[in-house]
Amino acid sequence: MDLKTSSRVNNTSLQLLIVLALLISACGSATGSISRSTPQSSRPVPTSATTAGEGAAAVPTASDSVTVPAGDENKLEPAPSDREQPAPVAEVRQDDAQKPVVVPAEEKPVRPAARPAPAVSSPRTKPPVPPKQVKPQAPPREALSIPEPGRKYHLQLDIEGLVTYIYAKADGERHVVASEDARWVPGMFEKYVTLSPDNRTVTYAKAVQSRTDRMKLYLLDVDGSNQRLLLDLPWELWVAAPVWSPDSERIAYVRSASPGQKPGLELWVINADGTNNRKLLAHPSLHAGLFYGTVRKPLTWTRYGDVRYKDYQTDTVWTVNGQTGGLTSTQAEIDPPEATIPVVKTKHEIPIQSQNDPRWRYDFMKPQPNSLGSYGCVLTSVSMSFNAHGLPTDPKRLNKQMDKFAANFEWGYAEYVSDYKLDVSHQQWRFDWYALDLSLHRGWPALVWLADAFTIESATLTHWVLVVGGDGQTPSGYRIYDPWDGTTYKTLAYYTDKGYDLQKVYSYVPVPPKKAKPAKPGVDTPRSKKNGTKP
Incomplete structure (x- = not known):
């Protein structure tokens, strides 16, 4: 080949090298521009793997670059959050003459799951308060028409x-x-003798037989006429x-429940002409204790x-509607009337008891078929x-204990009932003021028999009472x-x-408690045992 031909070939080769260098340079600049346009948070996509001997896994490196065709830059996925990042990949270390050794990467601590925000509840709205309903007030009641009273009288039994x-x-x-016959209207029946507010009509009660529970209530004019x-x-x-009224x-009166019924009291009202007799109230508030005491x-x-009664123990005033029988109550500080003569100071309190208490009024007394209310x-x-004297009892219990000695009361048998803790030492066959004063002075209530004759057989009027205080030797x-x-x-x-x-x-x-007998000589007494000596 001549020199001219050789130089032409060299020029051509040089031009090809220059063109190739320009192409390579152009490709490198394009790749760098794409890498710079990718966001820093983008995750690099592995494009090649490094072979590290037999069985080595392909591991991406941070220096690897990704070539993305033009127009696909927006298709790159954003970097996930820390919880979404893949598990760390083990680092592969390779020696020249040994197999690769896998070293586990440092594990990152797992963050606890975030606590969900509390649900925001809607504020509780209070229901609207309904307006207060004003109860319609009952029309004012008219007061009773009070007639002009007649001449004022004082009644006496x-x-x-025998009359x-x-x-x-x-x-x-x-x-x-x-x-009336004194047997049918004894002295305690004075309680039933009442005078109407107009001072024209009188009431009184009469027993059908002496000291029986059958009673009749009469009306008559104050001049003694028109008895009915x-x-x-x-x-x-x-009682x-x-x-x-x-x-x-109208007349209000109290009845006890009939025999065989639950013991209690009832309030009744009847017109003065004898019509419209009806039960107005039967309620636990109407009890016998209201009528006891002073x-x-x-x-x-x-x-x-309306009819009204007071409970001095609870400071309650009860009012019964005179037409409907409705019961209402009010609280008030009320004090019962005080007695002028104080009660003698006894060792234990003296309870107030009545033979006509509904709890035992109809109990019979042996051996006679007479009730406690009568005898x-x-x-x-x-x-x-x-x-x-500290022996708690009541008429119902004592009646059972006295048994056949209850009606014709046997005083000595009562000593046996008391377990001989009591004795009838001050027993006077004739009433004596000195014996009465001596008993009260020592704190012993006295039982006094009142009668119009000395013997029970000959007496028409007879009654026992308990004297609890006083002096002066006058009734x-x-x-x-x-x-x-x-x-x-x-x-x-x-x-x-x-x-x-x-x-x-x-x-x-x-x-008095019996005195302990003196110990016999040579016998240890409790005291000698304690002291270790003999009397």
Whole structure:
């Protein structure tokens, strides 16, 4: 080849090399521009793998670049968050003469899952408060029409011989309103003698037989005329005074439940002409305790025709609607009337008990078929006396214990019932003021028998009471607990003024404990044992 031809070939080769270099340079610049346009957070895509001996895995390196065709730059995935990054890949280390050793990469701690935000509840809206409904007020009630009262009288029951007289006194004068056999109208029946507010009509009660539970309630004019029967009650009339309404048109009275029924009291109302007799109330608030003690008028009427009674133990005033029988109550500080004569100081409190208490009124006393309500005055008085000495009992219990000695009361058998803790030491067959004063001075309530004769067989009027205080040796100076109606404001004069005489006085007294017998010589006593010596 000549020189000219050789130089032409060299020039051509040089041009090809220059063109090839330009192409390579152009490709490199294009690749760099694409790499720079990729976001830094983009994850590099592996394009090649490095072979590291047999079984070595292809591991991408950070220096590898990715070539992306033009127009596909936006198809690159953004880098995931830390929780979405793939698990770290083990680093492969290769020695010249050994197999590659896989070294585990350092594990990153797993972050706890973020606590979900609490759900925002809508604020609780309060329901709208309904407007208060104002109860329609009942129309004002009209007060009862009060008639013009007539001449004012004071009624008195007196017994002369075998006749009971009811007198009406006015302006220093008196006249007889009614007269009955004293056996049917004894002295304690004065409670049933009442005068209407217009001072024109009188009520009084009469027993069908002496000291029986069958009672009749009569009305008659204050001048003694026009007598008529208002009520005939075989069992139920209780020991509470009937009460007139302010207009003198109606009468309220108390009945006890009939035998066999649940013990209790009932409030009844009847017109003065005998019509419309109806039960107005039967409620636990109407109990026997309301009528005991120093209260003289437990029942009263209001000017609107309602019946009212007071419970001094609970400071409650109860009002019964006179038409519907509806019951309402109010609280008020109320104090019962005080008695003028104090009760003697006893070792234990003396309870107030009545032989006519609904809990035992109909109990029969052996051996006679008589009830406690009729013949239980002495047994009830003894029951109160036992309580004063610390032996708790009541007429119902004592009646069972006395058994066949209850009706014809056996005083010595009562000592046995007391387990011989009490003795009838102050037993006077004739009433004696000194014996009564001595018993009260020592703190022992005394039992006094009032009668119009010395023996029970010949007596028409007879009654036992418990004397609890007083002095002066006059009947009006000694306070009594009356077992007939449970009242405590009376004195002995309540009965002596009606023809009863003081006949006997008894007192149960405590038996002193027996003294220990002296120890026999040579026998150790508790004290000698303790001290280690002999008496």
